[in-house]
Amino acid sequence: MNEAQKSLILESSSRFLIPQGVKVSYGTAGFREDASILSSTVYRVGILAALRSLKTQSVIGVMITASHNKVSDNGVKIADPNGGMLSQHWEPFADELANAPSSQKLLQNSDFGGSIQVQYQQQQNSHLSKPISSVPSNRRILFAACGINHWLKFSSTMLCWSRPAEILLGRDTRPSGEALLEAARQGVTSIVGAVASDMGILTTPQLHWMVRARNKGIKASEQDYFEQLSNSFRCLMDLIPTGQSKFDGMNDKLVVDGANGVGGAKLQILHKLLNVLDIEVRNSSEDEGVLNDGVGADYVQKEKVAPRGFGSKDAGIRCASLDGDADRLVYFSVPPESNAPIDLVDGDKILSLFAVFIREQLSFLNEKEDIKNIHKPRLGIVQTAYANGASTNYLKHLGLEVNFTPTGVKYLHEKAADFDIGIYFEANGHGTILFSETFIEWLEVRSNKLSSGSKGSEAEKAALRLLAVSKLINQAVGDALSGVLLVEVILKHMGWSIHKWNELYHDLPSRQLKVKVADRTSVVTANAETVVVRPPGLQDAINTETVKYTQGRCFVRPSGTEDVVRVYAEASTQEAADTLANCVAKLVDQFLG
Numbered sequence: 001m002n003e004a005q006k007s008l009i010l011e012s013s014s015r016f017l018i019p020q021g022v023k024v025s026y027g028t029a030g031f032r033e034d035a036s037i038l039s040s041t042v043y044r045v046g047i048l049a050a051l052r053s054l055k056t057q058s059v060i061g062v063m064i065t066a067s068h069n070k071v072s073d074n075g076v077k078i079a080d081p082n083g084g085m086l087s088q089h090w091e092p093f094a095d096e097l098a099n100a101p102s103s104q105k106l107l108q109n110s111d112f113g114g115s116i117q118v119q120y121q122q123q124q125n126s127h128l129s130k131p132i133s134s135v136p137s138n139r140r141i142l143f144a145a146c147g148i149n150h151w152l153k154f155s156s157t158m159l160c161w162s163r164p165a166e167i168l169l170g171r172d173t174r175p176s177g178e179a180l181l182e183a184a185r186q187g188v189t190s191i192v193g194a195v196a197s198d199m200g201i202l203t204t205p206q207l208h209w210m211v212r213a214r215n216k217g218i219k220a221s222e223q224d225y226f227e228q229l230s231n232s233f234r235c236l237m238d239l240i241p242t243g244q245s246k247f248d249g250m251n252d253k254l255v256v257d258g259a260n261g262v263g264g265a266k267l268q269i270l271h272k273l274l275n276v277l278d279i280e281v282r283n284s285s286e287d288e289g290v291l292n293d294g295v296g297a298d299y300v301q302k303e304k305v306a307p308r309g310f311g312s313k314d315a316g317i318r319c320a321s322l323d324g325d326a327d328r329l330v331y332f333s334v335p336p337e338s339n340a341p342i343d344l345v346d347g348d349k350i351l352s353l354f355a356v357f358i359r360e361q362l363s364f365l366n367e368k369e370d371i372k373n374i375h376k377p378r379l380g381i382v383q384t385a386y387a388n389g390a391s392t393n394y395l396k397h398l399g400l401e402v403n404f405t406p407t408g409v410k411y412l413h414e415k416a417a418d419f420d421i422g423i424y425f426e427a428n429g430h431g432t433i434l435f436s437e438t439f440i441e442w443l444e445v446r447s448n449k450l451s452s453g454s455k456g457s458e459a460e461k462a463a464l465r466l467l468a469v470s471k472l473i474n475q476a477v478g479d480a481l482s483g484v485l486l487v488e489v490i491l492k493h494m495g496w497s498i499h500k501w502n503e504l505y506h507d508l509p510s511r512q513l514k515v516k517v518a519d520r521t522s523v524v525t526a527n528a529e530t531v532v533v534r535p536p537g538l539q540d541a542i543n544t545e546t547v548k549y550t551q552g553r554c555f556v557r558p559s560g561t562e563d564v565v566r567v568y569a570e571a572s573t574q575e576a577a578d579t580l581a582n583c584v585a586k587l588v589d590q591f592l593g
């Protein structure tokens, strides 16, 4: 191994020793722990991100956030070249590198360059006689991570990568964020030639958007992000059918809970740029409150109560809530009576609103002869087991194809990318709409025709609307800011109030609980997390309980972001859903307590 590189890693890693007894795992959305034990993990993620950048010869992102978790937690995740989550086959490398005893050991044992050249020669002879998995794990990380060609180039041409690693770093408003971002920066720059750019305080989706934009050669500053969102929003507003620009008997104001996180302040900037929406932001990071404490989308959706700062004075007003890093969005309305439950409009309903709108636009397009002659765009829906059963029935009733994946944006996103238009949402409000490149190209041709003089048939307007949606809604990851704008303009387009929207279907009563257990990883699930495979006997016990309830449905799964097992139950009444959830929580405790 090159001496300069070796001493660079040895020197920087000695500043980030792993705390004793700590073992971390790249969960649903990266590493998440108490912030006080995370600096070595974040430093190593910096190294991995630089290697990923070299391997893909692209810009990579590192985001410091723990999203909906409490303020004392923090976390780190990598954004891949397309702006999406880190490729799943790299997650084991992240785990190995983050838990490797020390970088000293990582480098000490032998000469990596030699080991990798042997592997390379074996591969040149068409087959790896020794499978990669038999190479000691620390070497395997660098072997697989760097890629043979880069590595050989590295060792033979002395640091002349064809393109040096480039990493965009972002963080949310957590107090621990600044120091952890510095740890990430030192990790990145411990790879010779790697460049780390601090993009400052951002929402998680902004960082993902920037990575995607940079790799597509599009301008990628925060200002560019705001301009793209506001321009496409205005375009959709201009295309609202005449006479449809007021909500149906509804106050036009929107009040947004910013979870005391980064999203509120960013929404204010967007609001000023747009200058057409009446938006009031509460619980912004500039206010006194604590991040995600009695506020935010996770709290509102799970507890089904109004966030701090909202009450019966807001009755009749359309309200929305973002989570701590603004990648989730739910809507709600507050009843006039102070103790009554809120009307929650969750991710499933946002998905349904988007599906109704997109389906309408596609129906205008499909009326045109020429689309029949090319190919009918495929619209697909992706949900998880948390999707309320009533939402799935509604979407199927519309004739839409509904698919299920395990929890985690990385799974939903991947499935949604199989379609010309893929809409994915988790009930917790995390989701977006993906458009295939081919379909976007087709839309661009149609909308060019329109802007070059034709008056605009319904089909052409539909093409323009869909194109604007593809620019407004974040193509990299779920984004609460772009989600708010799309919801607002679709409600205006439809002339719907939040109440009318909420009446699309009636949710089955449901309850979510968390159970603290000794080791959550001892719960293993299958079939998109609907069946417990381990520990043996738990699923049978859940089944025996569930059949007692009309429309009963229940599942348990280990959280990937908190140290708990989650329980979800649905039934025909709230009381039944609560009882079922509580009984199953007790079962989890008995089996795993």
Ligand code: G16
Binding pocket: 028, 029, 066, 067, 068, 069, 323, 327, 328, 407, 408, 409, 410, 426, 428, 430, 558, 559, 560, 561, 562, 566
């Ligand atoms: C993350 C993931 C989401 C997931 C949520 C909860 O959200 O991005 O896909 O639904 O965690 O995951 P779990 O139930 O495994 O704890 P966020 O908003 O916290 O980044």
